[in-house]
Amino acid sequence: MPQVSMTVNGKSATGEVEGRTLLSTFLRENLNLTGTHIGCDTSQCGACTVHVDGKQVKSCTMLALEAEGAEIATIEGQAAEDGTLNAIQQAFQDHHGLQCGFCTPGMVMAAASLLKENPKPSEAEVRHHLEGNLCRCTGYHNIVKAIMAASGQDVSAIAAE
Numbered sequence: 757m758p759q760v761s762m763t764v765n766g767k768s769a770t771g772e773v774e775g776r777t778l779l780s781t782f783l784r785e786n787l788n789l790t791g792t793h794i795g796c797d798t799s800q801c802g803a804c805t806v807h808v809d810g811k812q813v814k815s816c817t818m819l820a821l822e823a824e825g826a827e828i829a830t831i832e833g834q835a836a837e838d839g840t841l842n843a844i845q846q847a848f849q850d851h852h853g854l855q856c857g858f859c860t861p862g863m864v865m866a867a868a869s870l871l872k873e874n875p876k877p878s879e880a881e882v883r884h885h886l887e888g889n890l891c892r893c894t895g896y897h898n899i900v901k902a903i904m905a906a907s908g909q910d911v912s913a914i915a916a917e
């Protein structure tokens with residue numbers, strides 16, 4: 757089987773894959789990074805969102821072999837080594853931006869990408885950015901609020917849901 761090598765959360769990772777192996781499968785099954793969730797495998801839900809060379813990508817839309825030599829960031833690399841949550845993760849906790857948590861890794865990775873490009877997004881911009889990430893629990897309201905809070909904006913005027 758072909759071998760693939762990439763950097764994942766700052767560490768080099770190598771594994772044998774089939775040509776059809778998806779990046780999402782490689783992360784979960786070869787590297788045991790199961791924080792990248794698979795909700796659909798058909799690029800609908802966004803639960804598998806990671807960053808590839810700094811860009812937000814649904815990892816079920818890419819073959820593992822296509823990530824040869826790439827820098828991958830997953831949810832496991834977002835908190836500090838001692839487990840301290842990053843600002844986005846903390847805001848999700850503070851503003852109840854999750855219920856079952858299935859969509860959360862993808863939401864956090866999508867949010868990180870948005871805030872990198874647009875450090876102070878409006879509510880409409882946050883909602884637009886999250887169009888490819890589905891959540892069946894929260895109604896999105898608290899997710900949007902958490903992302904705006906993580907960007908340092910006052911969210912007290914946004915009503916709780």
Ligand code: FES
Pocket residue numbers: 793794795796797798799800801802803804805814815816817
């Ligand atoms: S598992 Fe990749 S978009 Fe749903």
Ligand code: FES
Pocket residue numbers: 853854855856857858859860890891892893894
């Ligand atoms: S918190 Fe359950 S799917 Fe989003």
